[in-house]
Amino acid sequence: MIPVSFAQRRLWFLGRLEGPSATYNIPLVVRLRGALDVAALNAALVDVVDRHESLRTVFPEADGQPYQRILPVEKAAPELVLRESDSERIAADVESVSGHAFDLESEIPVRAWLFDVAPDEWVLVAVVHHIAGDGWSLGPLARDLAAAYTARCAGTAPEWEPLPVQYADYTLWQRELLGDEDDPESTGASQVEFWRAELAGIPEELPLPFDRSRPLVGTHAGDVVELAFDARIHRGVVSLARERGASVFMVMQAAVAALLSRVGAGGDIPIGTPVAGRLDEALDDLVGFFVNTLVLRTDVSGDPSFMELVERVRMTDLRAFGAQDVPFERLVEALNPARSMGRHPLFQVALAFQNAPASDLVMPGLDVVIEPAGTGAAKFDLSFNLSESFTGAGEPAGISGGIEFATDVFDRSTIERMAGWLTRLLEQVLADPERPVSRARILDDAELRQVLGDPGEGNDVGREVPVGVxxxxxxxxxxxxxxxxxxxxxxxxxxxxxxxxxxxxxxxxxxxxxxxxxxxxxxxxxxxxxxxxxxxxxxxxxxxxxxxxxxxxxxxxxxxxxxxxxxxxxxxxxxxxxxxxxxxxxxxxxxxxxxxxxxxxxxxxxxxxxxxxxxxxxxxxxxxxxxxxxxxxxxxVEHRSVVRLFGATESWFGFGSQDVWTLFHSYAFDFSVWELWGPLLHGGRLVVVPFEVSRSAGEFLGLLVREGVTVLNQTPSAFYQLMQADRDDPA
Missing domain, CATH: 3.40.50.980 (Rossmann fold)
Structure with a gap:
């Protein structure tokens, strides 16, 4: 019997615990325009399943443990299911089939549907269970499908180079690499010890700004909010990464951690991230579950500057990447954190950068476009999924993706606001990386008004107060x-x-x-x-x-x-x-x-x-x-506070262009704000009082008369001095 990989074992266990679900489905959605040969496409799908053993593997159980049973293609040939659809229904149809629940013990982990959307327009949906593939796997899957289709259209079988290894070979090699964990010198044992120290005292659960309490048993229902940063932000991220010897991923991790800390998650932010796990080029063209998950512990304590936070992230990540061989599933077993059916162990927030090779598919007689797809499921409370784009000259053109969230605990409106918060935070910390991240403003004007409220009836409640700079x-x-x-x-x-x-x-x-x-x-x-x-x-x-x-x-x-x-x-x-x-x-x-x-x-x-x-x-x-x-x-003090000060008191004073004010107090004293901006925002005249004049009641009184001052701000004792000066020299 061929043992399962550590990653496969965890998914098999979750499948047995929770029952069949779409939580770990990976859909490939391809829009095809032109003259499609349906029979050739069906044959090509069989060719791909024949080429990749992982796609025709089932996972039965023996003595309470799963193992890999690789089926011959004659018994595992998938059927391309044909269905009718149209432009209005296709999105719902894709989501529906992407939610197919696999029975891993008896059903091969791939299914395919072909929707007839319009004349000469089709949508192909191939769904792979994560136990047989990962995000990277969609590249070789799509390329091999296109190559096989091209051959079948020509009436021949595909002639591709044999794969150097299959997934079962990797499974055996993985166990050999990690060695015996009872041997302290083995790779597995030494890396487990590293992670014990690295994750000691990690928060059991991250306090996120939930809209409702977490259920005892999570449904894994999810949704996605689009996330996009323009070329200006992308350039800033790249520039800062280069300056600090970091990666774009590290800068974005620092930004996500800073945001989570600002919304109440504390100063110890564990973030999960996938690593490709393809440590040998022989695995690059193979469909299989190679991806591993690392827990990157981000220290936001002590109110660091963003520059300092990026440096902390860089040091932590470099240590973590040096111990990426031990599977996450083995790590969970070794660390044995408190378990819950309602949340993911060790981390509840993930960050992923899509860096798998792009697949530009060529299929004869067809215009081929790979489209984004979701399953309506969420593995974590929050998952930030991003990718970079570049101009033809290789310059940063933007970072885009989405925030996948668990609808068990979040409303879509909350995540939409969170996307805006992250954008504003990035704009500010990139403009001044030396400023503490706590000073980065994340709320927009409307949100801040909602938080602060508006002044009320005796205080003009309900009256609109000006906001501006x-x-x-x-x-x-x-x-x-x-x-x-x-x-x-x-x-x-x-x-x-x-x-x-x-x-x-x-x-x-x-x-x-x-x-x-x-x-x-x-x-x-x-x-x-x-x-x-x-x-x-x-x-x-x-x-x-x-x-x-x-x-x-x-x-x-x-x-x-x-x-x-x-x-x-x-x-x-x-x-x-x-x-x-x-x-x-x-x-x-x-x-x-x-x-x-x-x-x-x-x-x-x-x-x-x-x-x-x-x-x-x-x-x-x-x-x-x-x-x-x-x-x-x-x-x-923010601009809005000064503007609100005058807006909230406008009905009391009615300042205007006819008024003459004095800047009497030291401008390093907070009352000077009233004296400075009162006249300048209302079109009045500001008289700057010379220091010597401010120390002489008589001279100051003469200035008030000479300039025709109408707005004067003084302490009671100063008024008494002016009154005495007027009595001493009434002229």
Missing amino acids: LPVLFEEQVARTPDAVAVVFEDLKLSYGEVNERANRLARLLVEQGAGPERFVAVALPRSAELVIALLAVLKSGAAYVPIDPDYPADRIAYILEDARPMSVVTVESAGVEVPAGTTRILLDDPTTRQALEVQASEDLTDSERLAPLHAGSPAYVIYTSGSTGRPKGVV
């Missing part, structure tokens, strides 16, 4: 009143148009330096019109500004720069701010900087110029607390 809202105001005065500082007055043009030039310079969404730029400037322009420029670049008051103590400035890790610091020489090594310093009073600004375009930036699109959930600024109870802590 600050520079865009400012640019809309510029378009309405380009000549109105926007900023006043001492004797200098700048219109909205002038402020906008200067900010656009500086923003483009910042983008050239690498500024963009999810990145930080520190601004360390004294009070001036240039300060307002610089803050606006940072936001226009897509980055968030980190305000640093040059009058702060040197150790506080050093701490903020070290903690926030801005990519650059916008300042002037006279500010005297020490910039950490590796951080770019942009000196606005340096002649070289002035020349660089003069050559920049003054028009508004577009998302195509930025590293990534701006959205309302992008960070706008970071405000550091006073530090009165310890070290100062940075608080990241």
Whole structure:
């Protein structure tokens, strides 16, 4: 008797435990247009089953153990089942036959149906049970079927090179390779010990954002949501992989792990992945179950940057790939995790990249297209199945595939949102791989509004609150009143148009330096019109500004720069701010900087110029607390929060273009946000109060009168000082 492989043994056991099902079916769907010779196709199918012993193998039992019984083709010749269909029914028909339940003990593990869809249009569905084949196997299966059909159309039997080995040979070789597990020097024993250490303490079950409780016994019912990343994301993934000496698979594994961690799965994320298992080229053209499954344990603890997470994944995967010979089924037996009929052991999330050779089929008189197919089943809670595409020049053209999910625990709408979350996460971590993955925004604007809610009736509940990004809202105001005065500082007055043009030039310079969404730029400037322009420029670049008051103590400035890790610091020489090594310093009073600004375009930036699109959930600024109870802590505030602040209070104040505001407080103090953006978003005038004036109640009062200030924000004690100054000098 020929023993089964370790992988086959597990599928046989599951079949006996759960009964016949379509969970492990692999469908090959081929659309044929033209003059089809049905008899030749039927004969070709028999030829292929004759060529590959695995396709005519059944699995009876002896003494409680399965074995392989290879049938002669005369007893195992499959019949091509003919059926009528049409363009409207064909998808349902394909899904129906793809769900065929094989009786592995008595039925060969391949069935085929041919649907007559329209005149000269057919759909062939060949379904192979996983016990006899894997995803790679569909390539040689399809190629051999096309070659046999070509020969049969010519009236001859196919003349192909004999296969060097059959699956039964591999089964015996596998046992020889692994050796005796009682021998600690054997490959099997040493690799099992590696996995014992590698997977020690692995989560028994991954806490995923289920829509309902897991049933005691899983049905394996599943569905698929399309997943697609454009060429821009694909290029970013490839670039980061090359930079870190990793693979595209590793970068995508890091992204999936980061996403799962963000949705509550914790910091220890085991992900299963298939490996081809064809360790010898003699197996490449063979139909059989060679694929093995590795458990890649991904450490997302400690809030790493995405760059660091990719490095962790790379190191883990390289270790795992070096121990890929021990079959997953043997590993489960050795580790003996807690078993459940409702979930997969050791991991519940899988990631697979389709890298099997493509099959360009040629069949005489026919236009042949292999189509994607599913079985309506899910082996795992979640399975991310991806493949890369490239241009004719070999450049990245996109990554596509789908998320297969168990309908026992997930609704389709949840997985559709998850696809969007993964896309947004990738956009942000690729734009700035050094940022912690916890700061990557995954919710879209509508989802965040749903989470945060809207203010209510006494707080305007039910009233729509504006959502937007600050520079865009400012640019809309510029378009309405380009000549109105926007900023006043001492004797200098700048219109909205002038402020906008200067900010656009500086923003483009910042983008050239690498500024963009999810990145930080520190601004360390004294009070001036240039300060307002610089803050606006940072936001226009897509980055968030980190305000640093040059009058702060040197150790506080050093701490903020070290903690926030801005990519650059916008300042002037006279500010005297020490910039950490590796951080770019942009000196606005340096002649070289002035020349660089003069050559920049003054028009508004577009998302195509930025590293990534701006959205309302992008960070706008970071405000550091006073530090009165310890070290100062940075608080990241999004664009939407500032916009909501003014939108939610609009009915109370009714700000407009007639208002004159003062920037009185330090712009590193959170109240400055109200003072800065209140006038600029409403078309009002912003008066920047010189530092010396802010320290003299009399001079400040004179400025208020002179500028006709209508919006003033002061503490009660400061108001008392102004009242006293007015009494002292009523003129």
